Amino acid sequence: MFGIPAPAFHAVFVGNVEFLRGLTLLVGLGTRLVSLPLACTMLVAIFTSAIKDVEGIADFLALDEFLYLAVLLWLTLILKRVTLPGLGGDSQRP
Numbered sequence: 001m002f003g004i005p006a007p008a009f010h011a012v013f014v015g016n017v018e019f020l021r022g023l024t025l026l027v028g029l030g031t032r033l034v035s036l037p038l039a040c041t042m043l044v045a046i047f048t049s050a051i052k053d054v055e056g057i058a059d060f061l062a063l064d065e066f067l068y069l070a071v072l073l074w075l076t077l078i079l080k081r082v083t084l085p086g087l088g089g090d091s092q093r094p
Contacts, residue, residue: 004048014041025075032076039072 004010018041021034046065054060 014044017041035072035076039069039076042069042072 017037021038024030024034025038042065046063046069050063050065051060054063060066
């Protein structure tokens with residue numbers, strides 16, 4: 001329907017990516033590493049199904065998928081590494 005090759009395989013693969021990496025993201029482990037594949041799945045979702053309903057830039061910016069993509073890119077590119085005290089990281093002790 002959307003022109004995706006091997007749809008059964010990709011449905012299982014993307015489902016696992018979104019579920020497992022989403023859990024990892026909720027826990028806060030490997031945020032940058034996990035956000036990038038999730039952002040790729042949002043790009044595919046935008047360009048395979050959601051783009052058909054877009055008539056202008058306002059419609060594009062109002063897509064749920066675009067919001068998810070923006071947050072995931074923010075987590076990947078902009079968010080500085082935050083660690084809990086005592087778990088390592090870049091924290092400096094006085």
